[in-house]
Amino acid sequence: MTRYSFLGPSGTFTEAALLQVPGAEEAERVPASSVLSALAMVEDGSVDGAMVPIENSVEGGVTATLDAVSVAHNLHIVGESLVPITFVVASKEPMPLSGIRSLATHSHAWAQVRRWTEVTVPHAEYIPASSTAAGAQGLLAETPVADAAVCSPLVAEQLGLHVIASGIEDVSGAVTRFVLVTKPGPSPELTGADKTTVMIPLPEDRPGALMEILEHFSTRGVNICRIESRPTGHGMGDYFFSMDLEGHIQESRVADALTGIHRISPKIRFLGSYPRADRKPQQVTRDVSDAAFSAARAWISSLRHA
Numbered sequence: 001m002t003r004y005s006f007l008g009p010s011g012t013f014t015e016a017a018l019l020q021v022p023g024a025e026e027a028e029r030v031p032a033s034s035v036l037s038a039l040a041m042v043e044d045g046s047v048d049g050a051m052v053p054i055e056n057s058v059e060g061g062v063t064a065t066l067d068a069v070s071v072a073h074n075l076h077i078v079g080e081s082l083v084p085i086t087f088v089v090a091s092k093e094p095m096p097l098s099g100i101r102s103l104a105t106h107s108h109a110w111a112q113v114r115r116w117t118e119v120t121v122p123h124a125e126y127i128p129a130s131s132t133a134a135g136a137q138g139l140l141a142e143t144p145v146a147d148a149a150v151c152s153p154l155v156a157e158q159l160g161l162h163v164i165a166s167g168i169e170d171v172s173g174a175v176t177r178f179v180l181v182t183k184p185g186p187s188p189e190l191t192g193a194d195k196t197t198v199m200i201p202l203p204e205d206r207p208g209a210l211m212e213i214l215e216h217f218s219t220r221g222v223n224i225c226r227i228e229s230r231p232t233g234h235g236m237g238d239y240f241f242s243m244d245l246e247g248h249i250q251e252s253r254v255a256d257a258l259t260g261i262h263r264i265s266p267k268i269r270f271l272g273s274y275p276r277a278d279r280k281p282q283q284v285t286r287d288v289s290d291a292a293f294s295a296a297r298a299w300i301s302s303l304r305h306a
C-alpha cells in the first residue's frame, strides 16, 4: 500500500492537499510533526511521498520547504495541490471574543490573521503550534495550551469545538500551494499543462549573472511563475534562486533554456516537472514549439554533416 507523510495531525490544510492526490484516500497517511520530519520519512524510505506546503498566495514562500527541497539531493517534486484557506477561531466552551487571552495556531496561519487579531483580540498571546490542527487539539488537553485556536472550520467541527468567529483571514481568497515530494525518479509524463521547479545558484563575481539567466527563459518564451532568492547558508551574499517555470523538461524550450543556464550556473538543480494543479493548458507560440526546435536542430545538423 502507498504511504504518504504529511504535516499532521489529521485535519491540517496539508492533509486536505494530500487528499486531492488520486488514491491518497485509500493510501496510508502518516502524520508528521513538522515539514522536515515529513520529508525525512521520504529520505529514509519509510514513506513513498510527502505532502508539504511550499507557497502561500498572501505570505509567499514556505522557507523550511524551499530550503529543504532545494538543498537535499534525494528529493524530487512530482505533483502540486492548491487549497483555499479560511480560518475560524474555536474554543472548547462557548466564550466571548473579549475573553480570549491566548490563541494557539501554526505560524503561517498566525501571519494570515494578524490584522484581524490586532483589531479584535489585541491582548491575545500567540501560542505557536506545530499545525493548525495540533493547536486545536491542544485545547482539549488536560492542561489546555490556550483559550482558543485559529484553525480550519473542518477541524473545529471534527473536534466538537465552538466556533466564535469565522472568515477571520486578513485577505480573502488566499490559496496555499503544496507539493508532493518523492525520492528522485522519472518525472510524471508531459500533459501540456505542466510546471518545472529548479534551483539555480547565483554564480559569484559574475556581474549580470541573474540577467543572463533570465534571458535564457525570456528568449525561449518560458514563463516564470515563482522566483525567490534564498541564502545558501554558506556565507553572506551567497544566494540561490528557487524558480517554477511553465512547461515540462520534455519540452524543447524548457530543456534548451536549462541547457543554456547550465553554462552560467553549472550547479543548477532540476527538482521535477509535474502537472499543474489548475490544469491550465500551456499556450506555446509557434517559434518556441517543439517542432520549431527540431526543425532548427535538423538544419544545423545538415550543415555540420554536409
Ligand SMILES: O=C(O)C(=O)Cc1ccccc1
Pocket: 007, 011, 012, 013, 014, 015, 053, 085, 106, 108, 109, 130, 131, 132, 133, 176
Ligand atoms: O497547520 C496546518 O494546517 C497546515 O497544513 C500548515 C498551514 C497553515 C496555514 C496555512 C496553510 C498551511
